[in-house]
Amino acid sequence: MSNLLLDLPLWGIMVIVIGGLTAVAVGLQAAIRAFFPEIMAQRHNDVAGFLAAVIGVIYAVTVGFIIAEQWDNFTDAKDRTYREAFTLSSIVEGSIVLGPVQQRQFSDAVLAYNREVIAWWPRQGEGGAEELRQAQTLTPLHIALNQAQPTTEAQRAFVTDASARLADVAADREDRLHRARNAHLEWPLWVLVGFASAVVLVFCALFGLESRWLHYTMIAGVAMAVGSNLLLVILLNHPLSGALSVGPDAYLSVVADLTR
Template sequence: MSEWLVLGIVMAAATAVVVAVTLLNQRRRSLKEARGDDLRDDGVETPDVLEYMTMMVGVVYAIVLGLAIAGVWEARSVAQDEARREAQALHELVQRAEVFPADYRARLSNDVDAYVSHVVRQEWPRMVDGDDVNGRGGELLDEIRDDVAGHVPRGELQAQAYQPMLDRVAIVDEARNSRIQSAAATLPGVVWFGLIIGALVTVGLIFTMNIGRSYQELLLAGFFSALIAFLLFLVWDFDAPFGRSGTDSADMFRQLFPGAAGTAPG
């Protein structure tokens, strides 16, 4: 299901619930008024202390929700930075091998392509789904490390490129480990419980303010509930460090290795 479709359904559902409850409450008061019942128990006048409590709850929840959005956004940025660092290090590794013989460059390039293909085609879907990444990617990276470490440089140019190539392999290994560790969701379940309960309490408190006495109030209540639903959707979407679809977060590998990203490793 598309993320935008999920967003539309959530916002529409939240707005519909608030509007429906408000209209039902307004109809109930109208029926009581038509029967001549006493409306003093309906709380037509909202006490000042209730208005103050409603405002404070809204402020506290806004702070918590803002911190949650900032936290998942930062975690997502760090995870994607590590993926870009991994892809860039692989690209520089291939570029620095230009001073080596053609057969060595071809072998190293093929091993790098196999690694990139495995990362994009095999590891990325598993990370997006929250599954464990198998060890095949580590084996392919070991082959790249053996290619670099096992070749004896000949000449000054190859000697100058040799150590930076080893450094790039170390960067790839470090970035790979960070990428895998960052694939899990950022927020624990207890935080999600607090966010959802807080949203229900915050939206529910607007009914204590006797909304529905005018269509302007009803419209604002609908917009408010839709805003809360939208912000919760942002937290849910950003809580996946590599996205819910995973297509955008692997673009760095596709840009630097367009051929390898389109072929599955053998």
């Protein structure tokens, strides 16, 4: 389901998830009041309230843990993209010790790599020839380092440090592509989240209130809260695509700096 929602704008996802779940919950409440009018006798409220409180705590812990893990994955993915982009930028800055000609060579190579990443960003994770071509755009940087002939201590230190940094960039790139392909919840966790959300709504619907509209207002509020949690799970499920995702801001910033 989350894959189908990725191409929708944020407001559209909010309407479908929160609005749809609220409509379902209110409809469930209406059906219970219509077919089980004895619910308004309120004799069962103490038991239902106790069970709803226990289930609510379990739901909060379970879904909260999943959202926390997804948020950590999201922020880590963002940090890795910034590190990948700005590590290459620092290599260009440090290459001044090799002279302006070689610095231009490094700058052109980094610009080519960042532009390739930006152009391919919406389709990353698809694999194939595009992914291979992106990996090959780092080749000019390796060639430039291999062709460098350091004669001073500063130049030798730069070449050693830049070689290590290029290895880190390659690792960050592989991590980014792996997240784009695989960083999502497995189906058992989706079943768990859906089941826990349904149980919370059902137990809240079992309360008996004489006021019809107050009853509907309460179940709608709970449904919107549960829907907000589901919305977060869906939006954070793919950290590198969708309405709420890490964008190529770092790479755009590097391109702007180097072309200035």
